[in-house]
Amino acid sequence: MIDFIQYAFDGFLIGLLYAMIALAFIVIYRSSRILNLAQGEVVVFGGFIVFQFATIWNMPLWLALPLSFICVIILGFFIERGIFRHLIGESLFTNVMVTIGLMIFLRGIMLMVWGPAPKLFPNIVSGVPVNIGPFIFSRAILYGGLLSFVIFFVFYLALEKTRWGLTMTAVAEDPVCAQSLGISVKRSVAYAWALGFVLSTIAALIFLSGQSIGFLASSIGLVALPVALLAGMESIWGAPLAGIIIGVGEALCKAYLDDYTNGTMSEAFPFIIMLIVLLIRPQGLFGWKIIERV
Amino acid sequence: MAVLPCGVHFSAYKEAKSFLHTPYQWTSLIILFIFLLLLPFILPAKLVSMMSIMAILLVVVLGLQITTGLSGQINLGQSAFMGMGAFATASLAINFHLPFWLSIPGGGLAAALLGIIFGMPALRVKGFYLALTTMAAQVLFPLLILNLPSSWFGSSMGLGLEPAKIGSYVIQSRTGLYFLVMGGAVIMSFFAFNLTRSRTGRALVALRDNDIVAEIMGVNLFYYKTLAFAIGAMFAGIGGGLWAYYLRFVMVDQFTLWNSIWYVGMVIVGGTGSILGAIFGTFAIHGLEELLVTLGPWLSEAFPNLGGTAWFTGMNVVLGGVIILFLIFEPKGLAHRWSVIKHSFRIWPYPYL
Numbered sequence: 053m054i055d056f057i058q059y060a061f062d063g064f065l066i067g068l069l070y071a072m073i074a075l076a077f078i079v080i081y082r083s084s085r086i087l088n089l090a091q092g093e094v095v096v097f098g099g100f101i102v103f104q105f106a107t108i109w110n111m112p113l114w115l116a117l118p119l120s121f122i123c124v125i126i127l128g129f130f131i132e133r134g135i136f137r138h139l140i141g142e143s144l145f146t147n148v149m150v151t152i153g154l155m156i157f158l159r160g161i162m163l164m165v166w167g168p169a170p171k172l173f174p175n176i177v178s179g180v181p182v183n184i185g186p187f188i189f190s191r192a193i194l195y196g197g198l199l200s201f202v203i204f205f206v207f208y209l210a211l212e213k214t215r216w217g218l219t220m221t222a223v224a225e226d227p228v229c230a231q232s233l234g235i236s237v238k239r240s241v242a243y244a245w246a247l248g249f250v251l252s253t254i255a256a257l258i259f260l261s262g263q264s265i266g267f268l269a270s271s272i273g274l275v276a277l278p279v280a281l282l283a284g285m286e287s288i289w290g291a292p293l294a295g296i297i298i299g300v301g302e303a304l305c306k307a308y309l310d311d312y313t314n315g316t317m318s319e320a321f322p323f324i325i326m327l328i329v330l331l332i333r334p335q336g337l338f339g340w341k342i343i344e345r346v
Numbered sequence: 347m348a349v350l351p352c353g354v355h356f357s358a359y360k361e362a363k364s365f366l367h368t369p370y371q372w373t374s375l376i377i378l379f380i381f382l383l384l385l386p387f388i389l390p391a392k393l394v395s396m397m398s399i400m401a402i403l404l405v406v407v408l409g410l411q412i413t414t415g416l417s418g419q420i421n422l423g424q425s426a427f428m429g430m431g432a433f434a435t436a437s438l439a440i441n442f443h444l445p446f447w448l449s450i451p452g453g454g455l456a457a458a459l460l461g462i463i464f465g466m467p468a469l470r471v472k473g474f475y476l477a478l479t480t481m482a483a484q485v486l487f488p489l490l491i492l493n494l495p496s497s498w499f500g501s502s503m504g505l506g507l508e509p510a511k512i513g514s515y516v517i518q519s520r521t522g523l524y525f526l527v528m529g530g531a532v533i534m535s536f537f538a539f540n541l542t543r544s545r546t547g548r549a550l551v552a553l554r555d556n557d558i559v560a561e562i563m564g565v566n567l568f569y570y571k572t573l574a575f576a577i578g579a580m581f582a583g584i585g586g587g588l589w590a591y592y593l594r595f596v597m598v599d600q601f602t603l604w605n606s607i608w609y610v611g612m613v614i615v616g617g618t619g620s621i622l623g624a625i626f627g628t629f630a631i632h633g634l635e636e637l638l639v640t641l642g643p644w645l646s647e648a649f650p651n652l653g654g655t656a657w658f659t660g661m662n663v664v665l666g667g668v669i670i671l672f673l674i675f676e677p678k679g680l681a682h683r684w685s686v687i688k689h690s691f692r693i694w695p696y697p698y699l
Contacts, residue, residue: 087474089422138674148420148474149614150673152607157666163659274485274603277478316489323482327467330479334471 054186059307060300061187067299068197069258071291073276074283075207076251082211082286083220083244084237085227086136086147090155091252092273097158098124098253099173099260099269100166106174113176117257124253128246136241140227162267170266179262196258200292203254208288220244224286275302278326284339294337298322349689363543382528386521396636398524401531402588404628407612408538409581411624413461415613416542417574418554419468423480424582424609426487429601431457431583432590433491436505437498439590446510446517450530450587454580460487461579468571484606488598504597507590517591527588534584538621541577550574554619611669617679626680631668635661 073095080088088094101123105116135154139146182189211217222230223240231237259272279298283290298321306318335341351370356362366372386394406428413421435453438444444452464483468476491499499505510517510526517526541547549570552560561567590596608631616627638661672679 087477089477135670135674142677144474145418145420145618146673146677148477149610150670152422152610153614153666153669153673155666156607156611156662157670160659160662160664160666163662168659274481277481281475281478313493316493320486320489323485326478327482330467330471330475334475 055307058187059303061189062193063300063303064296065189065193065197065299066303067279067295067297068200068292069193069255069295070272070276070279070299071283071295072196072200072203072251072255072258073272074279074295075204075288075291076248076255077276077280078283078285078288078291079207079211079251080244080248081280082224083247084136084241085144085224086241086244087144087151087285088154088248089148089151089277090158090273091248091276092270093155093158093162094249095252095256095259095273096265096267096270097127097162098249099256099265100162101127102253102257103166103171103173103265107171113174116174120253121250124249125246128249129242132238132242132245136245137238140237140241159267159270166267168267170264170268173260173263173265176257176261192258192261196255199254199258203251204288204292211288221286275322278322278329280336281326282329282336284336286340287336287338290336290338298325301325349692351692365539365543379532382532386524391520394520394524396632398520398527398592400628400632401524401527402585402592403609403612403632404531404625405534405585405588406582407609407616407624407628408534408621409578409585410609410613411616411618411621412538412541412550412581413574413578414610415618415620415623416547416554417550417571417578418557419465419571419574419578420474420477421480421575421578422477422603422606422610423464423483423487424578425601425603425605426484427457427461427579427582428586428589428605429487429491429596429598430460430579431586432596432601433499433505433586434583435587435590436500436507436596439507440505441497446526446587446591450584450591453587453590454583457583457586458576458580461575461582462572465572465575465579468575469568480606481603484603487601491598500596502598504595505590506595509594510591523592527592530584530588534581535621535625538581538624542621546570546573551619608665611665614669615672615679617681618677620679620681622684623679623681626684630680631665634664638664 073091076094077088077091080086098120102116102120105111105120105123106113109116111119131154135150136147139150177191177195180191182191182194211220219230219235220240220243222233222235223237227237230240260269275298279291279294281294282298283294302318302321305321309317329336351368354367361367366375385397389397406424409427410421410424413419413424431453433453434456435449438449438452439446442449460483464479467479471479492502494501496503515522517523542551549560549565550573552563552565553567553570553574557567557571560570586596586601589600593600612627612631613624614627615630616625617623676683
């Protein structure tokens with residue numbers, strides 16, 4: 053029983069991490085209608101920037117972290133200016149494809165600058181695990197989980213309750229209409245990417261703290277996709293719920309089913325959920341159902 | 347509208363649908379075929395192997411072009427379909443001792459089946475949701491192969507297979523393999539070109555351009571969307587079968603999501619929706635890759651302070667950059683550029699018509 057609860061709690065906390073990456077994805081989607089397939093690369097890229105400041109240039113963390121965040125925000129604006137500004141009003145197909153290009157591009161840059169071998173990521177929080185009663189938790193993941201609730205709340209308020217957030221939502225619903233009402237689509241897309249990069253970097257800090265960082269870590273972005281889809285691509289509060297469902301399910305599969313399936317069930321679980329969601333309820337748990345008119 | 351060569355005019359639909367109109371075009375095609383036949387005897391061995399790999403990739407990319415470019419169904423699982431074809435081909439050859447001319451189409455059919463299964467959601471969802479289903483196919487495929495009994499698909503050990511045979515002649519030499527895969531590529535290109543001007547091809551284009559309108563006009567969406575996936579996956583499967591006979595060893599690691607993404611890149615650079623574009627894209631991207639691999643050691647000697655691996659990994663930056671630039675500045679790809687050049691030659695010396 054203790055084991056079961058431990059597995060479930062681990063899954064719960066990992067799920068919140070997935071949810072945070074999914075949130076980065078959702079923020080970009082609901083403010084610019086761009087499905088960012090490069091999400092995993094964005095997370096690792098943020099991680100590498102922190103690595104560059106903290107380890108290679110040997111800065112203390114209180115200096116390295118703010119600098120990295122400034123850096124990724126600039127990068128987000130840069131991506132909007134360089135790529136997505138030219139594609140406003142283009143078809144969905146083009147927008148999906150360009151994120152594939154971005155994915156290859158970012159990975160190439162990571163490989164060129166930091167090389168293919170995994171590197172040791174700095175300890176953001178101490179690596180000593182926390183004991184709560186009979187349970188043991190990784191400190192980074194536990195604090196990350198607590199932090200993530202704050203982040204979800206802030207993003208919920210910012211995107212659903214402020215004028216600024218609502219203009220971004222309007223852009224997602226219909227860019228042409230939003231533009232004609234005087235909302236700057238360009239600015240909305242730029243903010244979306246900056247926020248997406250910031251969230252991804254926070255996720256990278258939690259995910260990679262004290263671990264090794266390499267370009268292959270981007271596969272976490274692949275797990276965040278099913279989470280975002282289950283949540284509904286527009287829903288902020290859906291993300292933690294979906295993250296928890298997928299995280300706990302995956303952890304329990306890993307604990308109890310992997311022995312019978314050569315350790316593949318836990319890997320397959322999020323994608324099986326994704327296929328089921330796509331077939332039964334494509335808009336996810338709390339997404340907007342969009343009715344198409346000719 | 348296409349500018350036709352001087353003096354060509356049609357009096358029947360059949361003529362208007364044909365690709366080759368003038369004796370000059372026929373001659374060029376025949377010269378191309380003669381060149382392809384002589385190629386292994388005139389080019390150095392390394393280039394022949396490169397052409398063989400390109401021919402295999404071409405078949406796969408043609409399939410992706412049909413699913414994604416022609417029918418507008420985003421597919422990020424082409425490499426999984428190719429893998430399915432390769433494994434099915436190898437399994438048929440090993441377990442049932444089928445000759446290659448049966449096992450490769452068998453692999454194509456197996457891949458088509460997988461394509462149908464993962465293409466089915468296309469009826470309910472579209473656009474990027476479809477990208478996600480096919481991506482799920484790509485992630486689930488290796489897990490499926492690894493969990494099936496190892497006598498079927500070799501599990502994690504992979505499958506090694508006997509070389510293809512025609513009668514008593516064993517296709518094992520570089521030249522023989524070149525003819526095998528190039529023959530496959532030529533036949534599949536022929537199919538692909540003809541598909542675009544058939545009733546099916548037009549239905550596929552209709553559902554790409556606007557599927558609701560297509561349905562109203564009487565195109566059966568379920569049938570054609572599934573068909574788009576089936577045909578695309580079948581091409582991938584055939585490509586996989588050729589791959590299996592070319593390398594004579596198949597393993598799950600050869601068919602990754604990353605490969606699928608590269609195939610999408612080839613389609614974009616070549617030009618979405620054009621069969622000729624698939625050919626251009628494959629040759630341009632793979633040629634570029636080979637060029638960097640060849641020049642890599644030389645470049646790292648010339649600029650040693652950049653490190654040895656930088657040039658190989660630089661390929662990703664180049665490809666990613668090329669895809670983005672093409673989408674922004676030339677969304678119709680190389681095929682469009684080619685037709686622009688061709689037209690300007692045809693109407694020369696006038697600047698435009």
